[in-house]
Amino acid sequence: MIDIRSDTVTLPTNEMLSYVANCQFGDDVFSEDPTVNELQNYTADLLGKEAALFVSSGTMGNQLSLAINAEAGDEILVEEQAHIFYYETGAPAMLSRAQLRCIHSEYGVMQLDDIKKAIRTDEYWFPKTKIICIENTHNRHGGKIIPIDNIKEIANFAHSHDILMHCDGARLWHACVETGISPKDYCEPFDTISVCLSKGIGAPVGSLIAGSKKDIERARRWRKMVGGGMRQAGIVAGAALFALKNNYQLLADTHKNAKVFANILHKCEYISLDMNRVETNMVYFSIPEKISSEHFLSELYKRNVRVIPVGVNSFRAVFHYQVSDEDTLFAGNTIVELINELNK
Ligand SMILES: Cc1ncc(COP(=O)(O)O)c(C=O)c1O
Numbered sequence: 001m002i003d004i005r006s007d008t009v010t011l012p013t014n015e016m017l018s019y020v021a022n023c024q025f026g027d028d029v030f031s032e033d034p035t036v037n038e039l040q041n042y043t044a045d046l047l048g049k050e051a052a053l054f055v056s057s058g059t060m061g062n063q064l065s066l067a068i069n070a071e072a073g074d075e076i077l078v079e080e081q082a083h084i085f086y087y088e089t090g091a092p093a094m095l096s097r098a099q100l101r102c103i104h105s106e107y108g109v110m111q112l113d114d115i116k117k118a119i120r121t122d123e124y125w126f127p128k129t130k131i132i133c134i135e136n137t138h139n140r141h142g143g144k145i146i147p148i149d150n151i152k153e154i155a156n157f158a159h160s161h162d163i164l165m166h167c168d169g170a171r172l173w174h175a176c177v178e179t180g181i182s183p184k185d186y187c188e189p190f191d192t193i194s195v196c197l198s199k200g201i202g203a204p205v206g207s208l209i210a211g212s213k214k215d216i217e218r219a220r221r222w223r224k225m226v227g228g229g230m231r232q233a234g235i236v237a238g239a240a241l242f243a244l245k246n247n248y249q250l251l252a253d254t255h256k257n258a259k260v261f262a263n264i265l266h267k268c269e270y271i272s273l274d275m276n277r278v279e280t281n282m283v284y285f286s287i288p289e290k291i292s293s294e295h296f297l298s299e300l301y302k303r304n305v306r307v308i309p310v311g312v313n314s315f316r317a318v319f320h321y322q323v324s325d326e327d328t329l330f331a332g333n334t335i336v337e338l339i340n341e342l343n344k
Pocket residue numbers: 056057058059060062083084135137138139168170171196198207
């Protein structure tokens with residue numbers, strides 16, 4: 001089965017498991033797991049921040065990053081298709097007790113003018129604008145890379161207005177690999193960053209929050225509060241460390257495969273796809289309305305390919321390092337053949 005529903009479906013390799021077998025473990029609630037500590041220090045260094053904290057998921061990373069700084073009644077700005085808004089179960093209402101305000105954008109890149117219009121003035125009846133979130137790369141905008149100049153422009157404005165910046169960097173690595181901009185440079189404008197290791201990087205579990213020592217200490221407290229304090233967490237942190245050190249450089253190939261796949265689909269007259277939007281490891285495409293999505297997916301499954309639905313007759317394919325060049329060609333050609341058949 002060629003599973004390109006997500007880059008979260010990668011499986012641990014034997015090398016990864018052997019690496020874990022040789023790691024040292026301890027109780028991470030006492031901060032005594034050497035492997036967790038190594039992963040945290042390594043990531044903090046990589047992102048150019050004072051400290052980092054291992055958490056169980058990207059959702060926990062984002063939500064704790066918001067909760068440590070937002071207060072009840074605050075407002076947090078997000079792009080309107082952001083994961084934080086779309087897929088995190090409305091968690092800010094529960095954890096930060098803050099409201100999200102969505103900013104419209106073309107292709108996921110919020111414009112400073114739109115942000116300026118959304119910033120609250122000081123009247124006491126308004127919520128206080130507390131945090132601006134930027135998702136890089138942007139999932140629902142097809143793996144869009146957010147340009148660093150756009151981020152710096154927004155961050156300069158935000159910081160001069162006492163507003164914090166958070167990066168949902170679940171796939172920050174892809175932006176770095178594609179642009180050549182270092183993780184440090186991409187993270188510099190942010191107060192807090194959440195990065196995922198269980199996506200393209202290929203770890204089975206785990207994300208990290210990075211920021212100032214003070215923020216990370218608060219996040220540690222919050223992590224415990226939501227039941228995320230784990231004991232010998234080095235078992236998973238070790239796999240994550242292995243993945244981060246070894247798989248980072250494999251991401252460029254996933255971008256190449258996404259383009260190869262997109263090119264195949266693009267040549268089919270019944271498939272809509274914007275080639276300009278294929279920047280990293282994701283491809284979004286649509287099929288004719290007369291074909292039922294369920295039928296397309298079940299027929300595709302029978303032919304050993306899986307993609308994920310993201311809207312009416314729209315789908316997403318995500319490339320990861322466990323999809324080979326041959327798999328990529330097979331998946332693309334199979335989809336085109338199937339659509340040609342179903343459209344008759
Ligand atoms: C951009 C983005 N942020 C955060 C997350 C949340 O990660 P998790 O599924 O580990 O909670 C995802 C998951 O796909 C994502 O795509």
